[in-house]
Amino acid sequence: MVAQGFTVDLNKPLVFQVGHLGEAYEEWVHQPIVTKEGPRFFQSNFWEFLTLTRWWVVPVIWFPVAVWCISKSVTMGLSLPEIVPLIALGIFIWTFIEYTLHRFLFHIKTKSYWGNTAHYLLHGCHHKHPMDHLRLVFPPAATAVLCFPFWNLVKLFATPSTTPALFGGGMLGYVMYDITHYYLHHAQPTRAVTKNLKKYHLNHHFRIQDKGFGITSSLWDIVFGTLPTTKAPKREQ
Numbered sequence: 001m002v003a004q005g006f007t008v009d010l011n012k013p014l015v016f017q018v019g020h021l022g023e024a025y026e027e028w029v030h031q032p033i034v035t036k037e038g039p040r041f042f043q044s045n046f047w048e049f050l051t052l053t054r055w056w057v058v059p060v061i062w063f064p065v066a067v068w069c070i071s072k073s074v075t076m077g078l079s080l081p082e083i084v085p086l087i088a089l090g091i092f093i094w095t096f097i098e099y100t101l102h103r104f105l106f107h108i109k110t111k112s113y114w115g116n117t118a119h120y121l122l123h124g125c126h127h128k129h130p131m132d133h134l135r136l137v138f139p140p141a142a143t144a145v146l147c148f149p150f151w152n153l154v155k156l157f158a159t160p161s162t163t164p165a166l167f168g169g170g171m172l173g174y175v176m177y178d179i180t181h182y183y184l185h186h187a188q189p190t191r192a193v194t195k196n197l198k199k200y201h202l203n204h205h206f207r208i209q210d211k212g213f214g215i216t217s218s219l220w221d222i223v224f225g226t227l228p229t230t231k232a233p234k235r236e237q
Contacts, residue, residue, distance in 0.1 A: 013048075015041045018120045019113035026109055029124040030209050038132030041125070050141055051121075052134040055182040061140050062175050069168030076161035083165050090169020091176070098177050099220035103213040130205045136185055137178040173216075180216050203228055 006020045008028070021028050042048045073083060106123035110116050120128075125135060154167045184202070189195045197217075204212035211228040214221045221227040 010039055013040045013043050014125075015117060015121060018124070019115075019117040021116060022113075023111040025111065025116040025119075025124075029120065029128050031128075032130050032205060033128060034131050035129065036131050036133050038125070038129045038135050041121075050139060053137050053139045054134065055137050055179065057140060058137050058178045059175050062143065062171055066168045066171035066175065069164040069171060071164075073161055073163075073165035073168075076164075078161055078165065086162055086165040087169035087172065090166045090171070091173040093166075094170045094173025094177065095214070095216060096220060097170070098173070098215055099213050099224075102215070103224075103226065107210070107213070127205065127209065131185060133182075133186060136182050143174075177216050184215070200228070 006022075006024075008014065008017050008021065010033075018025060018029070040048060041051050070083065070087060073086070078086075102123075108119065110119045116124075125132070129135070150170065151163075151167055154170070155163050158166050180197075181201075183189075183194075184198045187194075187198075189198050200212055200218060201215060208228045211226050212218070212221055213226055218227055
């Protein structure tokens with residue numbers, strides 16, 4: 001693992017090493033190492049613990065939060081026919097957020113020390129170690145921090161009674177996203193839909209990493225022209 005004269009030692013904590021790669025970081029991080037067990041990130045056991053999350057933690061923590069948010073709109077007087085479209089809209093909006101974050105933030109190009117370090121923590125580690133089963137879903141602490149700006153953003157465009165249901169729908173979308181993401185990496189789908197979705201996502205990791213930014217669906221890749229295309233083989237004359 002040598003780049004620009006700097007060697008990344010995979011047997012030592014990685015987070016504060018990768019920044020030294022400079023411009024070579026982009027190439028290094030997109031050369032995946034396929035092992036279920038990931039590398040150590042930090043020397044500190046506390047900070048290391050915060051980076052490790054089992055997949056089931058996401059629904060256990062955030063599904064009740066989503067239900068509670070939706071129930072707040074019910075207590076404010078919204079009926080079921082009013083609640084259901086708001087939940088569906090929240091889920092739909094999440095799919096756009098999912099695509100946008102993945103394309104424009106998670107795949108931002110960096111070359112400075114702190115830029116590389118931050119990117120590795122945010123998403124680069126997932127591309128370098130795509131099968132790391134304890135770093136596939138978002139850590140709860142990070143999700144909790146992000147909830148505040150997203151809640152305030154929803155409040156700007158929704159009424160006090162519709163805000164909780166809309167946010168709850170978005171939270172349900174997030175839960176489905178993280179569970180789906182883990183499933184695509186570690187499950188063996190048997191149905192055509194999930195087989196194609198797994199192939200579509202792993203294609204993003206191992207073949208065309210600047211295409212295919214959707215996780216739960218390819219909708220926004222189709223809309224914005226980032227759907228990977230497979231060229232048909234040429235016929236022999």
